[in-house]
Amino acid sequence: MSEHVHWVLEVELKANADSDLRALMLEMVGATKADEPGALNYEWYFNEAGTVCHIYERYASSDAALIHLGNFGTKFASRFLGLVRPTRMTVYGPADDKLRSALAQMNATFMDEVGGFTR
Numbered sequence: 001m002s003e004h005v006h007w008v009l010e011v012e013l014k015a016n017a018d019s020d021l022r023a024l025m026l027e028m029v030g031a032t033k034a035d036e037p038g039a040l041n042y043e044w045y046f047n048e049a050g051t052v053c054h055i056y057e058r059y060a061s062s063d064a065a066l067i068h069l070g071n072f073g074t075k076f077a078s079r080f081l082g083l084v085r086p087t088r089m090t091v092y093g094p095a096d097d098k099l100r101s102a103l104a105q106m107n108a109t110f111m112d113e114v115g116g117f118t119r
Helices: 018-035 062-075 077-083 097-102
Strands: 005-013 039-046 052-059 084-092 109-111
Touching: 005 062, 018 039, 018 062, 018 077, 052 062, 062 077, 062 097, 077 084
Parallel strands: 084 109
Antiparallel strands: 005 052, 005 084, 039 052
């Protein structure tokens, strides 16, 4: 089994937030790529109407995910949450107790791996 922790965060965009969220997304993606070597995937997807966004994130470990959450909280959380309303978060992999606690406010559902493989 892998130590990788990953999740899908689903958010609904607030009214007239599309262009501001897309600009913030570019900033967040750039900062994550530059500053967080433990961030393995950081991908954003919008529905056709541009009203719902899924963010897929994969980290090398719970510690790497916690680094990301710390950076997000310091740099981006207030602006991000001003533009969206989180609706669902599903976390996959061996999230440790510290990460589970950090994600508790998101009402995350945690899914433990029971089979498969990672390449």
